[in-house]
Amino acid sequence: MLGIGDDAALVNPSPNFQLVVATDTLVESVHFPVDASAEQIATRALCVNLSDMAAMGATPRWFTLALTLEKADAPWLAGFSRGLAQVADEFALALIGGDTTAGPLTISMTLIGEVPIGEALPRAGANVGDSIYVTGTLGDGAAALRLLTSNDEKGLVDSERLLTRFYRPQPQIQVGLKLRGIANACIDISDGLLADLAHLCRASAVSADLKSKRLPIHPDVEESYPQYSLDWALSGGDDYQLCFTVSQDKCTIVNRWIEVGDLNATMIGQIQPATGGNFPVRVDNVTVELNRGFDHFGC
């Protein structure tokens, strides 16, 4: 109603919806390489933030941008705006305000989405007996990081596909909407499947059993990095796929969607009871120790 230019933006929320609010910050050399283009930085920042909306089953509506940069640089800003507009247009998302300040390159975004009252997908809803699914393929984010941080591998893999996955991950908004009323719990995979599934298990007070053979790894990554691909699928970050759990009575619906091509997802395991006060994630019956956080761009 009142956009950029006033002291604040004024927007009309939909009646009978709840607001979903998420803030994420990207810092140069931590979340993207120093030589990333302005357009790449913008698309990555917005897609990463949109992934949080997808995980909640929300329809993204509005966002604000806090952009800190060393100095005003017209070509850089033009590229950045172009990247932002591309993604915002694709998801019918309106930039409603923000702030530009001088300082080291940092991009912070706050997205506001909407979900019908009571239909948000929580982390805490998983029940014993649920099947665990993930969308798309896992390990592409880590493979892309490898490409970006080492020179020895170029040409081995489809680098175009991987770089697109890194700079323009596909937020699974449509899947999130589809899963309302179907999934019991949902999380997006930003820090790696094991770490994020562990968050979901802790929030739901359950444990998880995964079958490594079932993990969806892109054939190109599996062939090019046979020594790493499973580890990346389990522990690599930056995949921005959804991991969700579904009661047995609704699995037939989900499996049917997968069968007919309406949903790109794979069943990878089952939710089990907590063991004592612990909420472990087991792979092929072995409890995995989460002894390291994923460190994004390796800095």
Place this chain on the structure above:
Amino acid sequence: MLGIGDDAALVNPSPNFQLVVATDTLVESVHFPVDASAEQIATRALCVNLSDMAAMGATPRWFTLALTLEKADAPWLAGFSRGLAQVADEFALALIGGDTTAGPLTISMTLIGEVPIGEALPRAGANVGDSIYVTGTLGDGAAALRLLTSNDEKGLVDSERLLTRFYRPQPQIQVGLKLRGIANACIDISDGLLADLAHLCRASAVSADLKSKRLPIHPDVEESYPQYSLDWALSGGDDYQLCFTVSQDKCTIVNRWIEVGDLNATMIGQIQPATGGNFPVRVDNVTVELNRGFDHFGC
């Protein structure tokens, strides 16, 4: 409903209200001195952001925090949290999410407030014949900056009062609420009265006449800095008072509030027609050239 810990926060907006969304970023050495305490930084950041809500006549409800800092430092974070909690409690504001990243100290906040549909105070509503008011006193922000950036003046003024004004400006939330349905246009003074009133005039397609004798300057600042105080009242930043315009038929209400002590504000001038395609601000009948932006902490 779902707070920190999930992928995003879930909140319930009030029916028949609009959302007011504002984002502001503070960068070390630009918006606050390097030696500011964590608590001072937190209170200043949140108060500055709340001032945007006040300018819109909004009730602040929720906020997210994107905090970038060099390294996790427990005492620093404890002080920062204490400052944040003080202000959030005072304004019944809930911290619903955010992000913490490694990098140069930067604080970005997004506030979400609410206003009944159609009752927000815009910049663009000033009409010819309106009286122009400001709340509180002007020039305190600039005087505080002088205190913080030079050593030669300490002791001359009430530095306690000025430092409080700098690190904990009083967001004029209650005044904003009171002005719903009364003020035609409103803006908060962050870049200086002249600069911000010029924004209001441009948005409203009008000009403004100010009387310098009417500008409310604190006696302490006027006496200690006789050579600067008028300039600071006109062009100093960081005052975070409200400047608003009121139709003649409602001025009696506002003047009565002022008289009985229900509103701390001063009438400082009148809205006049635009001159050609220009929207000047005149002080004592002289058009003021806005030939410089206010540079906050002088970096």
